[in-house]
Amino acid sequence: xxxxxxxxxxxxxxxxACLTALVLTGCGPSNDSSSSSAGGESKPSAKxxxxxxAQVGAEGAWRTAETExxxxxxxxxxxxxxxxxxxxxxxxxxxxxxxxxxxxxDAIILAPIVETGxxxxxxxxxxxxxxxxxxxxxxxxDDDSLYATLIASDFVAEGKMAADWLIKKTDGKATIIELxxxxxxAPAIDRKKGFEEGIxxxxxxxxxxxxxxxFRRSGGKQVMEALLKVHPEVTAVYSxxxxxxxxxxxALEEAGKKPGTDVIVVSVDGVQDAFKALVAGNMNCTVxxxxxxxxxAFDAVEKAxxxxxxPKKTIVHxxxxxxxxxxxxxxxxxx
Ligand code: GZL
Numbered sequence: 001x002x003x004x005x006x007x008x009x010x011x012x013x014x015x016x017a018c019l020t021a022l023v024l025t026g027c028g029p030s031n032d033s034s035s036s037s038a039g040g041e042s043k044p045s046a047k048x049x050x051x052x053x054a055q056v057g058a059e060g061a062w063r064t065a066e067t068e069x070x071x072x073x074x075x076x077x078x079x080x081x082x083x084x085x086x087x088x089x090x091x092x093x094x095x096x097x098x099x100x101x102x103x104x105x106d107a108i109i110l111a112p113i114v115e116t117g118x119x120x121x122x123x124x125x126x127x128x129x130x131x132x133x134x135x136x137x138x139x140x141x142d143d144d145s146l147y148a149t150l151i152a153s154d155f156v157a158e159g160k161m162a163a164d165w166l167i168k169k170t171d172g173k174a175t176i177i178e179l180x181x182x183x184x185x186a187p188a189i190d191r192k193k194g195f196e197e198g199i200x201x202x203x204x205x206x207x208x209x210x211x212x213x214x215f216r217r218s219g220g221k222q223v224m225e226a227l228l229k230v231h232p233e234v235t236a237v238y239s240x241x242x243x244x245x246x247x248x249x250x251a252l253e254e255a256g257k258k259p260g261t262d263v264i265v266v267s268v269d270g271v272q273d274a275f276k277a278l279v280a281g282n283m284n285c286t287v288x289x290x291x292x293x294x295x296x297a298f299d300a301v302e303k304a305x306x307x308x309x310x311p312k313k314t315i316v317h318x319x320x321x322x323x324x325x326x327x328x329x330x331x332x333x334x335x
Pocket of ligand 1: 059060062063136137152153187215240241242243268269289
C-alpha cells in the first residue's frame with residue numbers, strides 16, 4: 001500500500017486547498033442554476049421562420065383574399081414572409097422559387113398557376129432541403145416527394161355540384177355556354193371534368209360553346225359578348241369562377257338579356273360580389289371554394305420544417321349557395 005511521504009502529503013493538502021478554492025470561487029465546472037449549464041438554461045427562443053410565398057398573381061377577388069389570408073397568418077405567427085406576385089406567369093413563379101432557395105428560406109408556399117413544368121425547380125428545392133407546401137391548385141409530378149402536401153378544394157366535386165344544381169333548376173334541359181378558367185390550371189381542368197361528368201346522363205344538357213376567360217372578370221365579359229353573337233339561344237352559363245360570371249352578367253345585360261331569368265348563371269368561388277348578385281337575382285348559384293388557406297398552410301409549414309410526414313392532400317370542403325340561402329349567408333362572408 002503506498003505510504004505518503006511529507007512531500008506528497010503536503011502536496012496533497014495543497015491540491016485539496018486549490019480544489020476547494022476553485023469550487024468556492026466558481027472557477028471550476030459550475031452547477032449554478034442561473035448560468036447556462038444544462039439544468040437551468042432558458043430555452044433558446046424558437047428561431048422565427050422565413051417562408052417564401054410564390055403567388056399566381058392578382059387576377060380577381062378570390063386570389064386577393066387568399067393572399068391576404070396567407071399574409072395575415074404569417075404576421076400572426078411571427079413568420080418572416082417573402083412574397084412574390086408572379087403576374088400570372090409560371091416563369092415568374094419558378095424565378096421566385098429559385099430566389100427563395102438562394103436566400104435559404106425555411107419553407108416555400110406555392111400556389112401553382114398550372115399543373116405541369118414544376119419538376120426541375122422542385123428538385124432544386126428538395127436538394128436544398130426546403131419543404132414546399134402547395135396551396136389551392138395541384139400539380140402533376142411523377143415523384144410526389146417533391147412537395148410536402150397540397151391544401152385545396154376538390155374541383156371535380158365543385159364541377160359536379162354545379163351540374164347537379166343546374167339539372168335540377170332546368171329540369172335537365174339547357175343550352176350551355178361554359179367559361180373556362182386559365183388553360184392548364186387544375187381548377188379549370190377539373191371543374192370542366194366534374195361538370196361534364198355531372199351532365200353526361202342528361203342528353204338535353206348541351207354545352208354549345210366553351211372558352212377561357214382566364215378567371216378574369218374582363219375575360220368573362222369579352223368571351224360572353226363574342227359567344228352570345230354565335231349562340232343567342234343560350235339558356236345557361238356555367239363559369240369556372242365568379243369573376244368571369246360577373247363579367248358575363250354585364251355582357252348579358254348589355255345584350256338586352258336578363259341574367260338570372262332569361263339565362264341561368266351558375267359559378268364557383270362564393271366571393272362577396274357573387275353573393276350580392278345572388279341576392280339581386282342576376283346570378284342563380286355559386287359553389288363555394290374557400291381561399292382563406294393561411295392557417296392550414298402555416299400548420300403544414302410548421303410540421304414540414306420539423307420533418308413530419310404530412311398527408312399528400314388536405315381537401316377543403318365547399319358548400320352550395322343559391323337564392324334560398326344567399327341572403328342569410330352574406331353577412332358571414334369573410335371574402
Ligand atoms: C381555386 C383557385 C381559382 C379560383 C379563381 O383554388 O385556384 O383561381 O377559383 C382563381 O377565382 O383565379
